Amino acid sequence: MGDQILTTVDWARAQFALTAMYHWIFVPLTLGLSFLLAFFESIYVKTGNEEWKKLTKFWMTLFGINFAIGVATGIILEFEFGTNWSNYSWMVGDIFGAPLAIEGIFAFFIEATFFAVMFFGWQRVSKGFHLFSTWMVAVGSNLSAVWILVANGWMQFPVGMAFNPDTARFEMQNFWEVALSPVAVHKFTHTTSSAFLLASLFVVGISALFLMQERHQKMAKRSMVVAAVFGFVASLFVGLTGDEAAFSVAQRQPMKLAAMEGLYVGQEKAPIVAMGIINASKKPGDDLPAFYQEVKIPGLLSLLANRDPNSFVPGINDLVFGNAERNIIGAEQRMVTGKIALAELARYKYAKDTGNEAEAAAALAIFDQHKGDLGYGYLTSPVEAAPPVATTFYSFHIMVVLGTLFPVIFLLVLYFAYKGTLEYQRWLNLLCFFSIFLGYVAQQAGWIVAEVGRQPWAIQGLLPVGVAVTNIAASNVQTTFFIFLTLFTALLLAEIRIMMKQIKIGPEA
Amino acid sequence: MIGTLDHSTLQQLWWLIASVVGSLFLFLTFVQGGQTLIFTLASTEEEKTLIINAMGRKWELTFTTLVLFGGALFAAFPLFYATSFGGAYWVWMLILFTFILQAVSYEYRKKPDNVLGARTYEIFMAINGSVGLLLIGAAVGTFFTGSRFSLNLYNSVTWGTPYRGLEAALNPFNLAFGLFLVFLARILGAMYIVSHVDHAPLVKRARKATWINLLWALPFLLTILISFVTMDGFAVNPETGTVFMEKGKYLNNLLAMPVVLVLLLAGLGSVIYGVAATGFLNKNSGIWFGGIGTVLVGLAIFSLAGYNNTAFYPSLSDLQSSLTIYNASSSKYTLTTMSYVALAVPFVLAYIAYVWKLMNAKQLTLAELNGEDAKEMY
Numbered sequence: 001m002g003d004q005i006l007t008t009v010d011w012a013r014a015q016f017a018l019t020a021m022y023h024w025i026f027v028p029l030t031l032g033l034s035f036l037l038a039f040f041e042s043i044y045v046k047t048g049n050e051e052w053k054k055l056t057k058f059w060m061t062l063f064g065i066n067f068a069i070g071v072a073t074g075i076i077l078e079f080e081f082g083t084n085w086s087n088y089s090w091m092v093g094d095i096f097g098a099p100l101a102i103e104g105i106f107a108f109f110i111e112a113t114f115f116a117v118m119f120f121g122w123q124r125v126s127k128g129f130h131l132f133s134t135w136m137v138a139v140g141s142n143l144s145a146v147w148i149l150v151a152n153g154w155m156q157f158p159v160g161m162a163f164n165p166d167t168a169r170f171e172m173q174n175f176w177e178v179a180l181s182p183v184a185v186h187k188f189t190h191t192t193s194s195a196f197l198l199a200s201l202f203v204v205g206i207s208a209l210f211l212m213q214e215r216h217q218k219m220a221k222r223s224m225v226v227a228a229v230f231g232f233v234a235s236l237f238v239g240l241t242g243d244e245a246a247f248s249v250a251q252r253q254p255m256k257l258a259a260m261e262g263l264y265v266g267q268e269k270a271p272i273v274a275m276g277i278i279n280a281s282k283k284p285g286d287d288l289p290a291f292y293q294e295v296k297i298p299g300l301l302s303l304l305a306n307r308d309p310n311s312f313v314p315g316i317n318d319l320v321f322g323n324a325e326r327n328i329i330g331a332e333q334r335m336v337t338g339k340i341a342l343a344e345l346a347r348y349k350y351a352k353d354t355g356n357e358a359e360a361a362a363a364l365a366i367f368d369q370h371k372g373d374l375g376y377g378y379l380t381s382p383v384e385a386a387p388p389v390a391t392t393f394y395s396f397h398i399m400v401v402l403g404t405l406f407p408v409i410f411l412l413v414l415y416f417a418y419k420g421t422l423e424y425q426r427w428l429n430l431l432c433f434f435s436i437f438l439g440y441v442a443q444q445a446g447w448i449v450a451e452v453g454r455q456p457w458a459i460q461g462l463l464p465v466g467v468a469v470t471n472i473a474a475s476n477v478q479t480t481f482f483i484f485l486t487l488f489t490a491l492l493l494a495e496i497r498i499m500m501k502q503i504k505i506g507p508e509a
Numbered sequence: 510m511i512g513t514l515d516h517s518t519l520q521q522l523w524w525l526i527a528s529v530v531g532s533l534f535l536f537l538t539f540v541q542g543g544q545t546l547i548f549t550l551a552s553t554e555e556e557k558t559l560i561i562n563a564m565g566r567k568w569e570l571t572f573t574t575l576v577l578f579g580g581a582l583f584a585a586f587p588l589f590y591a592t593s594f595g596g597a598y599w600v601w602m603l604i605l606f607t608f609i610l611q612a613v614s615y616e617y618r619k620k621p622d623n624v625l626g627a628r629t630y631e632i633f634m635a636i637n638g639s640v641g642l643l644l645i646g647a648a649v650g651t652f653f654t655g656s657r658f659s660l661n662l663y664n665s666v667t668w669g670t671p672y673r674g675l676e677a678a679l680n681p682f683n684l685a686f687g688l689f690l691v692f693l694a695r696i697l698g699a700m701y702i703v704s705h706v707d708h709a710p711l712v713k714r715a716r717k718a719t720w721i722n723l724l725w726a727l728p729f730l731l732t733i734l735i736s737f738v739t740m741d742g743f744a745v746n747p748e749t750g751t752v753f754m755e756k757g758k759y760l761n762n763l764l765a766m767p768v769v770l771v772l773l774l775a776g777l778g779s780v781i782y783g784v785a786a787t788g789f790l791n792k793n794s795g796i797w798f799g800g801i802g803t804v805l806v807g808l809a810i811f812s813l814a815g816y817n818n819t820a821f822y823p824s825l826s827d828l829q830s831s832l833t834i835y836n837a838s839s840s841k842y843t844l845t846t847m848s849y850v851a852l853a854v855p856f857v858l859a860y861i862a863y864v865w866k867l868m869n870a871k872q873l874t875l876a877e878l879n880g881e882d883a884k885e886m887y
Contacts, residue, residue: 057884057885060885061884061885064616064885065616065617065620067616068612068613068615068616068617069612069613071569071572071612072608072609072611072612072613073609074576075572075575075576075579075605075608075609075612076605076609078576078579078580078583079579079594079601079605081583081590081594082579082583082590082591082593082594082595082601083594083595083598083601083602084595085595086591086592086594086595086596086665086666087591087595087663087665088591089583089587089590089591089594089595090587090588090590090591090592090664090665093583093584093587093588093590093591093839094587094839094840094843095843096583097580097583097584097585097587097590097839097843098584098839098843098846098847098850100579100580100583100584101577101580101581101583101584101585101847101850102850103580104573104576104577104580104581105577105580105850105851105853105854105857106853106857108573108576108577109570109573109577109857109861110860111569111573112569112570112572112573113570113860113861113864114864115569116566116567116569116570116864116868117864117867117868119885120566120868120882120885120886121867121868122881122882122885123877123880123881123882124867124868124870124871125867125868129867133864164840167664167840168662168663168664169587169664171839171840171842171843172839172840172842172843172846173842175842175846349662349663350662353662470595470598470666471595471665471666471667471668472595472598472668472673473671476598476599476673480598480602483606487606487609490624490625491609491613493624494613494617494623494624494625495613495617497622497623497624498617498620498621498622498623498624500622501620501621501622502620505621
């Protein structure tokens with residue numbers, strides 16, 4: 001940022017990003033490990049083998065340590081929509097609030113109710129009901145993911161609503177369009193399968209540590225096999241849904257796709273950059289090269305984006321400045337339309353307020369013709385319509401590379417487990433352990449692509465973050481940012497230490 | 510049938526639903542009350558652990574109810590969500606900080622290598638039970654005393670003080686409201702300990718704590734009740750939507766809605782009976798009278814604030830910016846959709862009640878804490 005003064009919207013974004021990124025350290029493990037616990041306990045109930053119970057309880061302890069801090073960061077996120085994004089909350093609350101409330105009713109109570117049974121019910125309920133409770137924790141956790149991802153999907157691809165000039169907000173017209181939006185479906189399938197993958201890496205990695213330390217080998221190998229099967233299936237699903245998600249982005253958020261690939265000038269047979277060092281000083285419209293170094297695979301981006309290797313994929317310049325030849329209206333032109341919409345909205349509101357119905361009707365008619373580009377009217381320069389390219393590009397590529405590596409690791413684990421030599425593969429066990437960290441990197445990178453890649457929009461094309469933000473002095477948000485940073489970091493360190501101690505103690509304590 | 514309801518009926522229905530969730534939250538703050546009792550009630554480490562484990566099995570339910578309360582307000586009254594959370598920024602942030610502290614404390618307190626030490630996590634719990642509830646009470650108090658904000662034509666909020674909501678805690682009525690909630694939670698916490706913990710010396714002290722905390726709560730309760738019958742309130746003209754100050758508005762509301770008066774008196778009576786039953790009659794069922802009474806009192810308070818043409822989130826700086834259940838609500842379509850969703854609530858309550866019954870069938874004992882599952886205990 002150099003000597004630029006950070007404004008409220010910068011701090012609000014920083015605070016929201018901080019909370020979301022911390023939250024997303026804990027949540028994917030909860031989503032995936034809850035199912036693994038259900039698998040482990042099911043085996044215990046089926047076989048009656050106490051060792052499986054001990055194994056379940058060990059992973060359950062780690063689950064509990066992780067779960068608490070996930071809950072803590074989650075409540076902050078919900079309320080930060082109001083505290084940081086007050087205008088957003090009003091302008092889209094009519095649509096966005098519903099999934100959040102549904103999440104509470106349908107998912108959180110399942111989680112909260114059965115979580116207590118799972119931890120404290122071993123002696124209080126029957127074996128069958130306990131197993132049922134463990135499954136319900138998994139179902140509840142993942143149901144909550146459905147609704148928050150519906151909400152996020154709607155922000156990326158707003159559907160099922162209309163702008164009401166009288167209330168100056170967007171209002172829901174069709175709940176099912178919101179709930180079953182293809183973006184929401186892709187978000188859910190990609191995100192939850194990646195969470196299963198991460199939890200599998202976690203179990204495989206910690207178990208690999210036991211193998212290297214020559215402790216709890218039987219338990220470790222059992223855990224590894226179950227988790228590697230789950231992880232391998234999940235990683236295939238991650239790849240499949242990732243491809244679907246990218247196709248969806250290409251159709252609905254072409255600017256994000258262009259940023260993901262650092263594509264400034266649109267082209268047919270557009271390549272994917274397999275590896276590249278991006279030129280961070282390049283801006284839309286200038287003549288600088290996009291990359292210092294790059295390795296391209298021709299046609300692959302066109303194939304990914306349009307299912308046709310010869311098709312045209314628009315670049316950042318096309319989307320910012322327009323491309324008449326390709327019939328692409330750029331942000332520059334949309335800004336003109338958007339500003340007319342905003343001016344007519346203001347005229348309408350004033351006329352209504354002063355009781356001038358004739359002028360109100362006239363203003364509304366013009367507003368209706370231009371309202372599709374309402375959000376662009378808030379921009380001050382067309383270049384603002386492009387997200388930070390380097391961050392989006394690197395995050396996307398890190399995610400993809402790691403996503404390709406993980407299934408290989410799971411396959412290797414399964415292969416050596418089949419051969420019965422898992423404990424002797426120190427290199428693989430080391431790789432497994434290190435992959436826990438890589439799994440977290442991939443998770444964070446994925447969300448950075450999704451969220452940084454859609455800047456400057458809080459709601460794609462309709463509401464930029466600068467308008468969505470609360471009217472508050474930056475110093476307030478700056479202060480809470482640092483309080484959160486300190487608090488979350490302290491709690492994360494405590495969490496990691498407690499978890500390491502429990503791993504050290506192991507299942508037999 | 511829901512589809513045929515008009516917008517204003519839906520708005521009233523959703524105020525009722527939000528009030529029910531908010532009132533259930535007030536009942537479930539027995540967890541917070543219990544968290545502040547660990548320092549005054551427990552005389553040994555084991556007793557402290559008993560209290561924490563009794564509360565620890567329910568803390569998430571309270572937490573989730575608070576989250577749902579927020580979610581329901583967001584979905585049904587988004588202008589309140591936008592105005593209050595964005596406007597009274599600091600008061601909500603501080604409340605949230607205390608809930609972060611709570612969420613980790615149960616899990617981390619007894620775990621080895623927890624960096625901060627058990628005592629710190631216990632203090633975190635006590636902060637949540639005292640400061641957290643005090644501020645929630647102060648925030649609810651502003652439903653009657655108002656806040657300094659204004660809304661423009663686009664409903665964007667401008668807050669009138671740099672303290673962003675913290676000023677609410679300096680108003681005597683709001684402060685009394687907050688302190689009443691803190692002591693009410695302690696009464697409920699003590700009642701819950703009596704009903705769920707099997708440890709004679711602790712239970713004996715908990716019985717006593719119910720009426721001692723009731724005595725502490727009384728001056729604040731009286732302040733609130735006297736204020737209700739004497740204070741001016743924020744009325745809305747149903748024809749024009751204009752907000753104006755009305756003399757004795759909340760007394761008028763009580764008289765205009767006798768059912769609310771009955772709820773309030775029955776609720777307070779039930780809480781007092783719960784205290785008497787626990788403190789003097791040696792019964793273990795006081796928590797149910799205390800709990801139901803709290804829910805009834807909560808419903809009465811939210812009804813006073815929102816129904817009978819009253820502005821529930823009044824503005825002191827610009828009366829016409831005040832929020833009513835009509836101007837702050839979601840569209841008819843959204844409220845209708847959400848009403849269908851709300852049909853699931855009885856099922857949710859049913860499985861919560863079923864699991865509660867299963868899990869609370871046996872009282873908590875020291876033997877359980879030190880038994881086979883000792884490692885899982887908080």
